[in-house]
Amino acid sequence: MSQENSKPKLVAPLPAAGSPSDTQCDDVDAGLWSRVCETAATRVVLKSPVLANVVVLALWVLVWQLGRLVEYTEHASVWFPVAGLTFAVLLLEGAYLLPGLFGGCVLMTIWVGRKYGVALTDLQLAYAGMLFALAHIGSYALGARALRLLVMRGTRELPLLVIGFLLIAAAGSLLATATGVAALVFGGMMPAADAATVWLPYWIGDMAGVIVLAPFFGAALVTLNPHKTASLRASFNLNHQRATSQFKYKLLLTLTLLAASMWLAHATRSPNSAFAVFFLVIPYMWIASTESAFCNVVSVALGSVAIALLVHVFELKEFSMVYQFAINVIAANSLFALALPTLLADNIALRRIADTDSLTQAASRAHLEQRVRLDMLRCRMQGEALTMILFDIDNFKRINDGFGHAVGDRALKHACNIAQHALRPTDLLGRLGGDEFVAVLPGIDRVAARAIAERIRIQLATSTLEGGPALTASFGIAEMGVGDTCESLMESADKALYKAKQDGRNRVA
Ligand SMILES: Nc1nc2c(ncn2[C@@H]2O[C@H](COP(=O)(O)OP(=O)(O)OP(=O)(O)O)[C@@H](O)[C@H]2O)c(=O)[nH]1
Incomplete structure (x- = not known):
């Protein structure tokens, strides 16, 4: 793999201009991932579909557990990060990794069934898992197909691509919620009466998983397997992977403000204070408009993990919906802000053309x-x-x-x-x-x-x-x-x- 190919790339549409060229840059985001991509083990996995499926299954289970860490009620987590992984895998890799995804769904359904003491045999749990797999994978396969079509049809305008992605994420996760809740009920995992209370947090949690983590996992997959995704890569400008030397301080400041806003909600126990988390949109827009797209995606992913964990640390489960919406709003804003450097650079270029002979x-x-x-x-x-x-x-x-x-x-x-x-x-x-x-x-x-x-x-x-x-x-x-x-x-x-x-x-x- 060449050095160029080994750098992390972002699947979400990236700005064509306005890189942080005016500030000193370092390859903070390229180094570690490049080394992972270049290892012999990675190359072996990429060459073997069986091994690749095993890795996807293991990763899926791991990411599921990350979501479960922040589960605040049965079947409802602050967010559902595995939705982002499924979406990214289906978008960029396609059908050959279906067994890995399918296996993950079945395995985790059996695990959850046992954990909650659901009165089903292993065989019945496996059947419920298959129903869930069909609902989850089917919905995100449709979503990934829709995004592919959007790109292949030649949509190049960044704001349009972002709107397309957000709409597809919202619709795909809503479909995953409707079919997933039905699968849980028909599979005997959940009483039908619970559906009315579960569907909204299920939907918002899934949507957060897709919006926040699909770009992040996508970036990793494009780097790992650049040839597989050549057509999609060609549709996006994947130039800006470098972080400015101030990125780490910006990130630290943002995470500190995030923790402070959530501590405020903890100290006052007031829903009004919980809404303070929405102010985080400002530092995130700052990062998005001054840093590379990859740094933007990483900071949103880290912020979302931090929100989900702090909900538990500060015992803010009664405000979970506020934080679920906050994750979605911050991520959506940051994706739109990716267009800012492009628009500014275009504006400067157009003005220069208009002002000069x-x-x-x-x-x-x-x-x-x-x-x-x-x-x-x-x-x-x-x-x-x-x-x-x-x-x-x-x-x-x-x-x-x-x-x-x-x-x-x-x-x-x-x-x-x-x-x-x-x-x-x-x-x-x-x-x-x-x-x-x-x-x-x-x-x-x-x-x-x-x-x-x-x-x-x-x-x-x-x-x-x-x-x-x-x-x-x-x-x-x-x-x-x-x-x-x-x-x-x-x-x-x-x-x-x-x-x-x-x-x-x-x-x-
Ligand atoms: N090479 C070139 N010629 C141009 C350009 N724009 C206009 N012209 C020509 O410039 C010439 C201007 O000539 P005129 O304005 O008639 O005047 P002149 O020959 O300089 O005569 P005086 O002004 O009276 O000294 C015309 O032949 C135009 O075709 C250009 O961008 N490049």
Whole structure:
């Protein structure tokens, strides 16, 4: 397995841009998992479907026990993490791991039946387990299929993929609840009368398991078996696995705030205090918008485990529903926040395209006019001068006609470069169109502007354009007067430029 493939990848859709490139990064999330993926044992398991099924079965049982740790009433846990594992396995691996999942369902049903002293024989418990397996696996197989279809149909927009995933998680877990509760009743594991009280916590717990842990387990599976999931991988941008050096502190702060909010509910025994956990959305959004998608998924998974465990530690079982909803809301928000860096980066890129002339990299006309208005306002308020230099390459049409458009383009870039170097960083050079440029000089009066224009004119006239003719340009200057607007100032500069052309070109007027 290559180093590239060995890094953890996320199955949930990832942002294409906005990586935490502005902060120092370390591979905190890549190292350990890479080593696990590269071991000989992992390679043997991947090659053998039988061994892979045994591993899935063992993992399924282990994750089930993790959910049971936080069970607050019979058949209802704060969350049901195994739902996320089933969903991820079915989404990324498909049918060959069904025996492992099926075996896990049957095994745990027998175990639960014995633990609660259900009056069924082992054979009857196995039958009940099979009914549960059909309900659980069937529902999540449908959900995984729906998500696959969404991706294969070419949905690429991150917010749409997240909405799709959340809706599928909600619908899949509702189906798993309806069929699962029916399976428990028909299998003799639960009295029919309990169904009315069990279904809601069952649903929310399952949904939390899918939303929080399917991306986490998915990330692990994609890394373990990259070829198997090549088509899905290709549908997602899986670039950002690195954590910033502050990630661990952000995580520590978030978990501390989480524990503090839950301690508050413990100390006051008030439902109002229990709702304080929803404030955790803020630090989670902070992590989601500043860290990689993988770190986001890890922090949500860790936070959810912490919530589930602290419900027990602080004896908050009467508020279990609040915490179940909190896990779902925080995870859903964090998944949506994955889109933030992408949207911000897209926004910056689009603004740059709109503000810049693509050939010369000078400011676009729209951007220039916007800046002129702002600079005029500011200079007026501060009692400063503002001058505009409008210039146009002389006989540019002849350059195009005689040397070709490509040389004409290079001449435009060349003139733009020379002007750019003669200006201060606070000045703005823009291209009005064709071979016409404008420089806006805040705080500069007509006399100083004339000197700058002369400098540009002489440098252009004495420079050489490789493979092209000698270049000259004509310049028109206008200083802002009382009552001038952007348009009237440009008009004055244009009149001056016209005069320079009339007077014989290659001059400043
Ligand atoms: N190579 C190139 N040519 C362009 C571009 N945009 C406009 N032009 C050409 O620039 C020329 C502008 O010529 P005119 O405005 O007629 O003026 P001129 O030939 O410079 O003459 P004077 O301004 O009177 O000195 C036209 O031939 C346009 O086709 C461009 O992006 N690249």
